[in-house]
Amino acid sequence: MTEMAAPIGVKAWMGISPAVVHIMWQREMLRFFRDRSQLWGGLSRTILWLVILGFGLGASLREIEGYTYGQYILPGVITLNVLYASLQCAISLVWDREVGLLREVMVSPAPMLSVTLGKLLGGASIAVVQGTIPLLFLPGIYVAIDPVAIIEAWVVMFFMGILMTAVGVIIATRLKTYEGFGAIANGVIQPLYFLSGSIFPLRGVIGGVGFIQIPDALRDELRRLGIFAIGGGWVVQLPAWIQVLVYCNPVSYQLDLLRHVLLGFEQLPMAADLLVTFALPLVATVVAAFMMGRMLKSR
Amino acid sequence: MTPTTPSAAIEAIEIGRRYGNVVAAESVSFAVARGEFFALLGPNGAGKSTVMHILTTLVAPTSGQATVMGHDVVTEAKAVRRELGMVFQDPALDERLTAAENLEIHAVLYGIARRDRRQAVDEALTWASLTEVGKRRVRAFSGGMKRRLELARAIMHKPRVLFLDEPTLGLDPQGRRNLWERIGALRENGMTVLMTTHYMPEAEACDRVGIIDKGKLVAIGPPAELVAKHATTPGATLEDVFIRMTGHALRTESATAREMTVSFGKRGGEHTR
Numbered sequence: 001m002t003e004m005a006a007p008i009g010v011k012a013w014m015g016i017s018p019a020v021v022h023i024m025w026q027r028e029m030l031r032f033f034r035d036r037s038q039l040w041g042g043l044s045r046t047i048l049w050l051v052i053l054g055f056g057l058g059a060s061l062r063e064i065e066g067y068t069y070g071q072y073i074l075p076g077v078i079t080l081n082v083l084y085a086s087l088q089c090a091i092s093l094v095w096d097r098e099v100g101l102l103r104e105v106m107v108s109p110a111p112m113l114s115v116t117l118g119k120l121l122g123g124a125s126i127a128v129v130q131g132t133i134p135l136l137f138l139p140g141i142y143v144a145i146d147p148v149a150i151i152e153a154w155v156v157m158f159f160m161g162i163l164m165t166a167v168g169v170i171i172a173t174r175l176k177t178y179e180g181f182g183a184i185a186n187g188v189i190q191p192l193y194f195l196s197g198s199i200f201p202l203r204g205v206i207g208g209v210g211f212i213q214i215p216d217a218l219r220d221e222l223r224r225l226g227i228f229a230i231g232g233g234w235v236v237q238l239p240a241w242i243q244v245l246v247y248c249n250p251v252s253y254q255l256d257l258l259r260h261v262l263l264g265f266e267q268l269p270m271a272a273d274l275l276v277t278f279a280l281p282l283v284a285t286v287v288a289a290f291m292m293g294r295m296l297k298s299r
Numbered sequence: 300m301t302p303t304t305p306s307a308a309i310e311a312i313e314i315g316r317r318y319g320n321v322v323a324a325e326s327v328s329f330a331v332a333r334g335e336f337f338a339l340l341g342p343n344g345a346g347k348s349t350v351m352h353i354l355t356t357l358v359a360p361t362s363g364q365a366t367v368m369g370h371d372v373v374t375e376a377k378a379v380r381r382e383l384g385m386v387f388q389d390p391a392l393d394e395r396l397t398a399a400e401n402l403e404i405h406a407v408l409y410g411i412a413r414r415d416r417r418q419a420v421d422e423a424l425t426w427a428s429l430t431e432v433g434k435r436r437v438r439a440f441s442g443g444m445k446r447r448l449e450l451a452r453a454i455m456h457k458p459r460v461l462f463l464d465e466p467t468l469g470l471d472p473q474g475r476r477n478l479w480e481r482i483g484a485l486r487e488n489g490m491t492v493l494m495t496t497h498y499m500p501e502a503e504a505c506d507r508v509g510i511i512d513k514g515k516l517v518a519i520g521p522p523a524e525l526v527a528k529h530a531t532t533p534g535a536t537l538e539d540v541f542i543r544m545t546g547h548a549l550r551t552e553s554a555t556a557r558e559m560t561v562s563f564g565k566r567g568g569e570h571t572r
Binding site (some may be wrong): 011017022024030034035059094098100102106109176177 | 308355356358368377381383385387389390391392393395396400401402403405406407408409410413429436454
């Protein structure tokens with residue numbers, strides 16, 4: 001090759017090189033948008049859970065705390081998409097390490113912390129895109145579109161994405177081969193999803209079929225007055241052991257915040273929601289970066 | 300421990316690596332001079348890749364020490380990484396990205412300034428004769444094209460030492476010859492090259508060869524000298540010497556994580572390529 005300024009080495013401060021973070025983030029985005037199957041996956045999950053289950057089960061369970069079943073599970077479906085997007089992005093690390101670009105990255109002088117940050121930001125950005133798909137169905141489930149609520153929801157999705165990508169990266173650094181992916185999908189995503197208060201409430205008033213049907217405008221009006229359950233129903237409460245699992249699941253708090261932002265309904269203490277949503281991802285990021293560095297040395 | 304030779308590009312002093320009870324490499328010592336073309340020869344599972352990975356800072360040695368351009372591979376890993384270019388045994392490319400995008404990632408990872416990046420990418424594509432397909436995704440590339448791309452990428456940041464782990468593996472004779480000519484051109488420009496190979500003609504073309512077996516270096520020297528010294532029959536070749544020193548037995552080794560991942564992908568179980 002002809003004359004060119006010699007490389008000056010990666011500019012980094014405390015292991016953070018903006019250029020490296022950016023290119024690794026960009027790589028994740030390019031990979032995602034070139035693989036349509038992931039977008040279709042997000043769409044089909046939304047249709048299955050929000051439309052089919054939402055309207056199907058919603059026909060029997062008329063309302064939960066004054067919300068239709070479709071409305072109630074909307075934040076859950078967003079969460080499901082975020083979980084899939086982040087974990088899929090993170091687990092691809094195993095493939096990447098054995099037969100992909102990651103070896104090239106590991107042998108380069110680029111700081112591993114920046115590589116990890118790029119990966120996490122990429123996973124979180126994909127999670128926001130995937131989590132936005134259910135939002136497109138808002139008019140279909142009679143939820144008014146509020147721009148502020150949507151922006152707040154994106155922020156929550158982003159931090160949820162950081163946390164779950166970091167968790168996935170930590171798992172991926174421990175996985176020897178890719179064959180464990182199926183176990184991750186079923187053994188991690190689904191328990192986190194089912195035990196997050198996504199599809200059933202911790203406790204609440206649930207209305208059955210046959211109770212009075214009221215117009216949506218009136219429902220909104222009553223909600224503003226603090227009246228949630230109309231006509232009648234049952235007070236339900238989850239068995240204690242499931243409650244314990246839900247309380248232990250960090251996704252529960254992030255989902256609760258998401259539901260608060262989108263519907264104005266929450267079941268868990270707001271302080272816990274905020275702490276778990278914004279502080280835990282930072283801790284997980286540090287652990288993920290540490291594990292990435294260790295994976296390199298222990299091979 | 301012997302003091303390091305300042306003129307050496309690569310120096311390994313009694314390096315070894317164990318994984319639990321398994322010894323992958325043991326007391327391997329050799330030095331590669333600046334501008335030298337050195338080949339590590341050995342049966343499958345002999346420890347060639349382990350030595351290569353120790354020298355490229357991917358694996359820490361459990362014993363001994365090694366330097367690349369005077370930098371210790373453990374304590375000065377970052378300085379070592381700046382000095383070396385690496386081509387892995389099988390492609391380390393992102394197949395969903397284009398050739399140019401793969402090269403751009405490399406430029407950023409090695410800190411090539413933003414204003415020089417485009418030019419560096421274009422030059423690398425030209426060097427690899429891939430300018431026409433620079434905007435095509437690597438997934439559609441043949442094995443030979445991927446190799447050329449990887450070789451161009453490995454020298455993009457102007458390293459002084461090049462590590463090639465079986466660079467011509469899986470190429471057809473045309474592809475192999477083409478790649479070999481490119482490697483030869485680098486050699487003429489004074490690049491230090493350490494490669495592993497199974498192909499005797501390639502090893503014979505090197506300045507010196509090290510034969511490695513069961514984790515140990517069993518012979519080292521210029522190919523002609525090795526033949527002269529260890530041949531038992533007249534007209535013996537380097538291959539005869541190699542077989543004589545490492546035995547006729549076929550090597551069985553269990554699949555590595557990489558091989559398992561590849562075969563998993565081939566079965567269609569892979570979601571992310």
